[in-house]
Amino acid sequence: xxxxxxxxxxxxxxxxxxxxxxxxxxxxxxxxxxxxxxxxxxxxxxxxxxxxxxxxxxxxxxxxxxxxxxxxxxxxxxxxxxxxxxxxxxxxxxxxxxxxxxxxxxxxxxxxxxxxxxxxxxxxxxxxxxxxxxxxxxxxxxxxxxxxxxxxxxxxxxxxxxxxxxxxxxxxxxxxxxxxxxxxxxxxxxxxxxxxxxxxxxxxxxxxxxxxxxxxxxxxxxxxxxxxxxxxxxxxxxxxxxxxxxxxxxxxxxxxxxxxxxxxxx
Numbered sequence: 001x002x003x004x005x006x007x008x009x010x011x012x013x014x015x016x017x018x019x020x021x022x023x024x025x026x027x028x029x030x031x032x033x034x035x036x037x038x039x040x041x042x043x044x045x046x047x048x049x050x051x052x053x054x055x056x057x058x059x060x061x062x063x064x065x066x067x068x069x070x071x072x073x074x075x076x077x078x079x080x081x082x083x084x085x086x087x088x089x090x091x092x093x094x095x096x097x098x099x100x101x102x103x104x105x106x107x108x109x110x111x112x113x114x115x116x117x118x119x120x121x122x123x124x125x126x127x128x129x130x131x132x133x134x135x136x137x138x139x140x141x142x143x144x145x146x147x148x149x150x151x152x153x154x155x156x157x158x159x160x161x162x163x164x165x166x167x168x169x170x171x172x173x174x175x176x177x178x179x180x181x182x183x184x185x186x187x188x189x190x191x192x193x194x195x196x197x198x199x200x201x202x203x204x205x206x207x208x209x210x211x212x213x214x215x216x217x218x219x220x221x222x223x224x225x226x227x228x229x230x231x232x233x234x235x236x237x238x239x240x241x242x243x244x245x246x247x248x249x250x251x252x253x254x255x256x257x258x259x260x261x262x263x264x265x266x
Contacts, residue, residue: 015201015202015203015206016200016201016202018196018200018202018206018210018263019263019264019265021192021210021213021214021217021218021262021263022217022261022262022263022264023217023218024218024221024222024258024261024262025221026221026224028221028258028261029221029224029225029228029258031257032254032255032257032258032261033250033254035096035253035254035257036096036249036250036251036252036253036254036255036256036257037250037253037254038253039092039095039096039099039253039256040246040249040250040253042099042105043095043099043105044249046091046092046095046105046107046110046249047092047095047245047246047248047249047250047252047253048245048249050089050091050092050248050249050252051244051245051246051248051249052245054241054244054248055241055242055244055245058237058240058241058244059240059241062241089194089195089248089251089252089255089256090114090117090122090194090198091110091111091114092248092249092252092253092255092256093194093195093198093199093252093255093256093259094110094113094114094198095110095253096252096253096256096257097198097199097256098110100256100260117197117198120197121197121202121203121204121207122194122197122198122204124203124204125189125190125193125194125197125204125207125208128186128189128204128208129186129190132182132185132186135182136178136179136182139178139182140175140178140179143171143174143175143178144171144175147167147168147170147171147174148167148168148171180230183226183230184226187215187222187226187229188211188212188215189208189211189212190211191211191214191215191222191225191226191255191258191259192207192210192211192214192215192258192259192262192263193207193208193210193211194207194255195255195256195259195260196210196211196259196263199259199263210263214262214263218262225258229251232247232251233247233248233251235247236248
């Protein structure tokens with residue numbers, strides 16, 4: 001069943017009735033990635049444009065961190081990147097939705113759909129994402145200060161040995177575990193919740209609950225999907241954030257197809 005254009009739903013009516021979340025297999029993940037790559041190749045300009053904002057943002061953060069002499073701040077931002085990456089996918093969801101529905105990929109129409117989301121529920125979800133991300137940065141800073149003190153990591157390139165022994169190693173293990181916990185919570189909130197908000201008329205609380213139900217119905221497969229996202233995003237960040245130009249669009253398109261598989265209409 002093809003959904004109506006989200007732009008036409010800027011003035012919401014009655015909430016949509018949602019189907020029960022379905023079940024996923026590892027083959028579904030493989031198929032979603034294949035379709036995600038197909039969608040990216042079909043419309044690469046949109047993928048590159050949406051992901052370019054995150055590449056530029058990464059460069060800006062790195063520049064500020066190095067200029068201030070606090071390049072160790074890059075660690076919590078890099079580890080926390082999976083928390084905010086899902087929001088980049090909203091425009092990609094619309095591209096995949098149009099390809100699936102056989103609708104034309106008109107740049108003005110797609111951008112208008114993204115812009116009009118300000119009148120719907122996605123800004124509320126964005127606040128949840130940003131608040132969790134900022135709280136993670138605060139927690140990460142606290143962990144660093146408790147274990148190392150701020151002065152111990154004034155320049156990460158000369159302090160690598162401090163990080164990889166004694167208290168530094170314990171700090172990295174604890175910080176990674178805490179960051180993984182934050183990422184897992186937000187993954188549960190957004191993996192189905194974000195595309196659901198674009199596709200149907202529901203409030204963001206309902207979207208979060210439905211997304212958590214979908215994860216609970218598919219714990220093993222969703223854990224694999226979350227792990228793949230975290231690994232690929234981390235690897236994509238390493239070459240000066242440039243890998244995000246490919247990884248973010250493919251993951252965003254693939255996430256749409258996972259959503260459509262889980263929330264298929266009866």
